Amino acid sequence: MSKRVGVEVSIAVADAVALARAEVISxxxxxxxxxxxxxxxxxxxxxxxxxEFIPVExxxxxxxxxxxxxxxxxxxxxxxxxxxxxxxxxxxxxxGPMRLPIVMxxxxxxxxAPISIWNDHQDIMVQRDIGWIQTFxxxxxxxxxxxxxxxxxxxDKRVALPFIVNIDxxxxxxxxxxxxxxxxxxxxxxxxxxxxxxxxxPRKPISMGPVGIPEVYTEEKMAHNEVLKASKxxxxxxxxxxxxxxxxxxxxxxxxxxxxxxTLLVTMGSISETAMTAVDEMxxxxxxxxxxxxxxxxxxxxxxxxKAIGKAKTLAVIDRCLPPGAVCGPVGAELRSLLYRVPxxxxxxxFVAGLGGRDVTVDRFKEIVDKxxxxxxxxxxxxxxxxxxxxx
Amino acid sequence: MAINDAIIGWKTLPFGGHVLEPGSTVxxxxxxxxxxxxxxxxxxxxxxxxxxxxxPEMAYQQTEEGFYVANLDYCKGCGICAHExxxxxxxxxxxxxxxxxxx
Numbered sequence: 001m002s003k004r005v006g007v008e009v010s011i012a013v014a015d016a017v018a019l020a021r022a023e024v025i026s027x028x029x030x031x032x033x034x035x036x037x038x039x040x041x042x043x044x045x046x047x048x049x050x051x052e053f054i055p056v057e058x059x060x061x062x063x064x065x066x067x068x069x070x071x072x073x074x075x076x077x078x079x080x081x082x083x084x085x086x087x088x089x090x091x092x093x094x095x096g097p098m099r100l101p102i103v104m105x106x107x108x109x110x111x112x113a114p115i116s117i118w119n120d121h122q123d124i125m126v127q128r129d130i131g132w133i134q135t136f137x138x139x140x141x142x143x144x145x146x147x148x149x150x151x152x153x154x155x156d157k158r159v160a161l162p163f164i165v166n167i168d169x170x171x172x173x174x175x176x177x178x179x180x181x182x183x184x185x186x187x188x189x190x191x192x193x194x195x196x197x198x199x200x201x202p203r204k205p206i207s208m209g210p211v212g213i214p215e216v217y218t219e220e221k222m223a224h225n226e227v228l229k230a231s232k233x234x235x236x237x238x239x240x241x242x243x244x245x246x247x248x249x250x251x252x253x254x255x256x257x258x259x260x261x262x263t264l265l266v267t268m269g270s271i272s273e274t275a276m277t278a279v280d281e282m283x284x285x286x287x288x289x290x291x292x293x294x295x296x297x298x299x300x301x302x303x304x305x306x307k308a309i310g311k312a313k314t315l316a317v318i319d320r321c322l323p324p325g326a327v328c329g330p331v332g333a334e335l336r337s338l339l340y341r342v343p344x345x346x347x348x349x350x351f352v353a354g355l356g357g358r359d360v361t362v363d364r365f366k367e368i369v370d371k372x373x374x375x376x377x378x379x380x381x382x383x384x385x386x387x388x389x390x391x392x
Numbered sequence: 393m394a395i396n397d398a399i400i401g402w403k404t405l406p407f408g409g410h411v412l413e414p415g416s417t418v419x420x421x422x423x424x425x426x427x428x429x430x431x432x433x434x435x436x437x438x439x440x441x442x443x444x445x446x447x448p449e450m451a452y453q454q455t456e457e458g459f460y461v462a463n464l465d466y467c468k469g470c471g472i473c474a475h476e477x478x479x480x481x482x483x484x485x486x487x488x489x490x491x492x493x494x495x
Contacts, residue, residue, distance in 0.1 A: 099408035160408070197407050207411035219402035220409050226402070 002246075004180045009140035010035035010173045012181065013079075013105055016144045018049040019187040020151045022103075023074040023194075026054040026065035030084035031117045032169035033107035037079055059084040063091035063102075070100035070162075071208050073199030075151070078102065081169055082109035082123040089127065095162040096131030097224040098209055099197070101154035102162040104132075105147065108269070108320075109169040110356040118357020119169040121269065121320040125330045131224055132162040133231055134298040136268040140177035143167045145248055146295075148187060153238040155194045159231045166297075168270040170357070182246055190245050229299050252301035253308040254293040257283060261290030263369055263376075264309055264346070266317040268294045268331065271353075271360045278365035289369055294331070302338055315346045316372035319384075320354045328384035349375050350384035364388055423451070426469030428484040430462050436481035443473035443482060 007015075014036045017025070025044070027037035043049040052074075056062045062078050070076040080088060085106055095102050106124055110116035124134070133153065137143040146165045154163040167173055198206055212220045236252070243249040256276050258264060265275050272293040282289040292308045292315075294301075309315065319329025327333060332350030339345040349372045354360040364387055371385065406412055430443070437459055444452040444460050451467040452460045462473065474482040 097409060198410055198412070205414040207414075208408065210409065210411050212409065214396040215399040216405065216409075219398055219400060219405055222402040223405050223409075 002180050002182050002186070004178055006176055006178055007140075007181075008035065008174065008176050009143050009167065009179070010107070011039050012140055012144050012177075012179045013147055013167070014039035014043065015181060016147045017077050018043050019182060019184060020077075020103075020148055020191050021075065021188075022049070022051055022077040022151075024052045024054065024066070024069035024076045025078065026056050026062045026069065026076070027078045028056055028059050028062045028080070028084060030059070030081045032109060032119075032173045033079045033081040033084070033105070035173065036105060036107070040077075059087040060091060063088040066102045066104075067091060067095050067098070067100055068200075070095065070102045070196075071098070071200045073194065073196050073201075075155070075194045076100075076102045077104070079105040079107065081107045082111055082117075085123045085127060086111065089130075092127055092130040092132070094209060096228070097220055099160040099227075100162060101160050101194075101196075103147070103150045103154055104162070104164050105143075106164055106166050107169040107173040108166050114356075116356040117169075119171050119320075120355045120357070121166075122322070122355075124164070124166055125319075125321040125323070128298070128330060131228060132164050132298065133159075133228070133235065133296075134164045134166060135296055136166045136294065137168075137172065138270055138272050138293065138295075140172060140175065140179045141248070142250070143172055144179055144181070145242065145246065145250065148182065148190060149235075149238050149242055149250070151191045152241070153231065153235050155191075155196075156234050156238070157195070157197060159227070159234050160197060161228060161231055166269065171270045186245050190241065232296075232299050232301065235296060235299075250295065251304070252294075252296035253304045254295060255308050256291040256293070258290035258292065258308065258310055258312070260288055261310070261312050262288040263290075263314040263316060263372055264312045265289070265291045265365060265369065266294065266315055266331065266335065267291065268297065269320070271318070271320070274360060274362060275365050278362040278369075281362060282366060282369060287369070300334060300338070305335070305338065306342070309346060311344070312346050314372050314376045315348045316368050317348060317350050318354075318360070318368065318387075319350065319352050322352045322355060322386065332384060347376050349380070351387050352384060353387040358388060360387075421465040423449075423463075423465050423467045423469075426464075426467060426487065428469040428471065428486050429464055429467055430469075430471070430473050430482045431485050432460065433481045433483070434459050436479045438479055438481075440478060442476045442478060446472050446476045448472065 044053040150163040239250040317332040328350035
């Protein structure tokens with residue numbers, strides 16, 4: 001029987017990697033992700049996990065190594081954060097078009113300067129277009145469940161794409177939560193053995209990652225984009241099977257008290273739990289407010305999002321990332337594009353909050369909703385607003 | 393400017409852009425952008441095969457007489473053979489008129 005245990009989320013994530021029977025882990029420590037790979041190295045060293053743990057010299061090497069290992073046909077895992085993710089950047093663009101189903105957990109953290117080890121989404125938003133499937137977890141249970149789902153979907157022959165599960169640094173990675181750890185038999189049933197289309201094998205040599213001359217480059221990019229978009233079907237099927245085996249249902253977009261809501265908060269990641277408390281309090285005060293949470297970020301679930309917002313009049317979109325000089329935050333820009341000139345589409349207001357570990361409290365969410373409602377009546381001068389910034 | 397339209401549809405590309413046939417590069421004459429090519433003076437050559445060993449493109453082949461000749465369809469003109477030759481028998485000759493020579 002699966003057991004509900006009190007455990008640090010990073011440790012639970014590492015245990016889930018072991019349950020998924022990862023065969024190669026190449027990783028480099030970086031706060032706040034370190035506990036994940038530290039625990040995995042213990043599991044391997046103590047003989048609890050039959051895998052190769054490769055302690056590489058940098059994140060660039062970690063991802064290069066993961067590409068080679070996945071190409072050789074091994075179930076491959078790594079994890080990183082922030083500057084480490086940035087150091088991987090050059091290699092992150094390879095496994096998508098090359099169809100290497102590496103699974104990675106990113107414990108989201110701010111980017112320097114100034115140096116910050118604390119949580120926001122700037123690290124992953126820099127890597128928005130690397131062509132991996134990307135999900136965002138809200139709590140520890142979801143981190144474990146989404147990780148198992150990542151292995152199930154990434155290695156599916158119809159997909160064969162790399163997969164990132166984002167968990168908020170510290171807020172999730174370092175918090176002890178009650179988590180139901182699944183049984184090994186159930187995980188084995190959910191995640192079959194990895195059978196790649198092709199693998200590096202000296203008995204049957206092939207070349208992976210050759211040059212793409214101008215006569216084929218566009219077609220290679222098109223093929224990758226199409227398979228990433230088409231992966232949504234398998235992502236949904238993976239969550240359906242997950243519910244059948246483990247009893248917990250996940251969707252690309254989650255809604256909370258959106259029925260008859262006029263204003264909707266839009267969030268990703270762990271701040272959504274605080275947002276739900278804020279929604280409850282505002283509902284008690286008679287405000288028609290709800291919450292829409294994006295779990296699947298890439299491929300973006302456009303139809304599911306449009307359905308989730310129903311007939312709401314106003315969206316208050318919260319980005320945990322400030323792209324300097326941009327029109328607004330990446331989530332805000334995505335939703336403005338998605339809903340541009342759609343008949344009956346709500347007004348979209350973009351907010352930046354929770355940078356570099358700054359808490360987004362219940363009161364902040366109320367402030368955001370109040371501001372969005374105000375801007376719905378009187379158009380704001382700026383296309384986005386930084387919440388909680390001190391002027392003097 | 394050369395026209396570089398697509399040569400294969402995105403639906404028919406090999407999985408992951410892999411090259412599934414080993415050694416398929418031999419089908420492409422990859423030496424057409426070199427700026428110089430090696431010429432061996434057979435009167436100095438001692439048939440030691442150092443050029444054959446060091447050539448990074450494996451462009452050298454041995455003739456029936458035992459001399460080594462670079463296949464200019466694949467030679468990139470790097471000059472390693474000339475540098476390594478113990479008898480200085482190999483001279484690098486510049487390509488003329490923007491055109492390269494082919495074997």
